[in-house]
Amino acid sequence: MTSAFISKRVFVEGHVEPACIVVQDGIIQNIIRGEDFERFDGNSFSQVIDFGTLLLMPGLVDSHVHVNEPGRSEWEGYITATKAAAAGGITTIIDMPLNSIPSTTTLAALEKKVLSARDKCYVDVGFWGGIVPGNEDELLQMLSAGVMGFKCFLIHSGVDDFPAVSRKDLESAFKILQGISVVVLFHAEVDCGCADGKSKDAPEKYATFLETRSEEMEIEAIKMVCEFCIMYSVQCHIVHLSAASALPYIINAKKMGAPLTVETCHHYLSLDAESIPNKATEFKCCPPIREKVNQNALWDALKNGHIDMVVSDHSPCTPNLKLLEYGDFLKAWGGIASVQFGLSLFWTGAEGRGFTLADTVRLLCENTAKLANLEHRKGAIKIGYDADFVIWDPEASFKVTADSIHHRNKITPYLGKELKGVVHMTVVRGSPVFENGRLLTKPTGRFLLNEKTLPETWKSRFNCSVSFTGSNQQRILTIRRQV
Template structure:
């Protein structure tokens, strides 16, 4: 079948339906899943069937934490390159963060500009987060009505001056605007704390950077989030949790009735502080990658349901901003590019820890779709849902090389490593957009504007 063509059915000996993997045929009509039949019961026209043998067919990944950076910083990344990379990784929906684009998505006008820039450039479906910054509280409800998925804020400097962090007063103002809307507020949960140790280590040693962002910064920020969440009963979400220390606070708040969710990322689950070489600034991100004991605790929390989902937090930049020449962690841009490799990154580690394919769909597709109210349309291989599928081989290995990286800038801490899980094809609403290294010649992705939903129940 040609790239871009409409597929009538996908047949495989390994289709993930609920928690079971079995031979089946997924029948597609008008871009949606209209029937799922046991393979033995299918007698349709073979001409319109994509038979993928024993490759796994699953719901496509929904990555709800992606920095595309367009408009304004398109040298870092743009919708064309980001969404092609997503398609190559089996990601069928992304949700764009309100920074690091210029302007940021913090007003209705800026949101409209973002939509114009993204039009005709997306190879996968794309939704959009808005942002909360000091003084923009009256923009929030108009942005909700225009279709943003929710809002993000920072409790510490964001790294870019045009997206300032909020004070407690700003948060109370925003919470009052969001009450009753069903929208969600996402927190970069780090707060400045008084440092008791001198910061005079070698800036080329990763340990120097790690000591400058201790766990207590996340703990104190999450303490603030849980109090606000309980007080206002507005849905709150903690992005990119790196430290296991605040997990107890999160559990206690949930038990007390806080509508609170939390994500972690592929880099916190795959990379360890002990293994980061001196000067290897491609590993820098905020919050930082922590030690192996902490990583094991994150995996345990994920298995026990205390962490809800896993995302990429794809945060690219140009190579010069990583300061590879000096190897200075204190001066390098903090962010890791991984949008294309989230599925194999997760599976490489998760499969060794007893996770099943059904866990992959739950943590990378269903829960992420639920966060941004796309869970009646995306993230599940279910009748009536969009026919967004990833076709992949969980047993096959490949090496990450610059030649197979589709992000605009090829710098990533994963270069040279071997991952388990090769994506063969990606289908968006019944159209074949990626297959074995080749892309559909035209972008077929749509903008996903989230209908306003009031008094949304807790996730």
């Protein structure tokens, strides 16, 4: 079946214009525009969907999502996480190696995660592996099995089954990964004793928690990341940068040729420390939300190209772990649930600061796809790419309500907030999966595996048939249970 997706506003090749996107078998076959669009005749297509003046642009790629299944599916699971992603115009997520049980730090754990996600995903899903002390012998196995790269922590992760790495652990891992096309992601905070002696007498106050996660913790960690990145020439990526004061070290490392990229998150761009009420632990995350002046500096860094992308770091938990009744910022779980609202959060803050749709696509689609080695098929509207689209109204507004949230637990600091940018439809590989507040299909998302090698043993381990499409750089793996 050949489908035509039409709008008077299609973002293609850096600007907006009337166009028709021709899709067959989930792939963009043609882009009709200009005089050819004026002569467009829909009779030759099996299906024509005309969106009028709604904006059609590439589906978002969120490269930082914690799904938590298997093991902590009461926190979040693939069904609810990918529903929420689809509702927010996200067509691809890359799942972090924690807080599932087991963490994705071995090939066996990766297999369990993939099996757990099978037949549950409304959008396409890829997987990060993890680096922890002592698992260096697992890294190449996980890489050959398809993980997009590896994440590590330089401080306690919040869960004991994903311990932090030392310099020695990093040296062991980087010696193995040197010369391989792979990215290592860093939670860039270290325990530098900065919080010693700080008062902790008022745990219900956000300022008390903020004192325990100083900017110096990020600065010292980022210095280490830059050192390893330059020393080993292994691509490094700093996740969820919150401290703008660390930017000079990042800028200098890039000038020196370090293969370094950086992300920040919607909560750092949308929320500020001065506005967080006492006991409002739904605002707690690590690194923390900082002051307004810091937020403005992060926006400036995005504008100047020093920060490469914006992601959700969707990190939900069950309500009891947020300790909402007590409002204890020091003991509550640190993580913010927001995967559904990333596009609207970004657009609400960005438009008034002079950011364009081209900036939005670059920061939320193109660069996140590139980080996950998906830039040849995701994050843009081009012939040969997956037909992944979000159709939305940048001028319309909505209020975040609990009944509109699709992720499992409805705790989020955005409840009641008015946001600009309403998602009308999300299309994954040519199939509409979300429209005007409701899911349209059963889960049909595919697994995206970084194609280094794909061992034949996957077939027997998963008791499944394996098929894949794509170039020799990337395979899209479809696992179907054998009957």
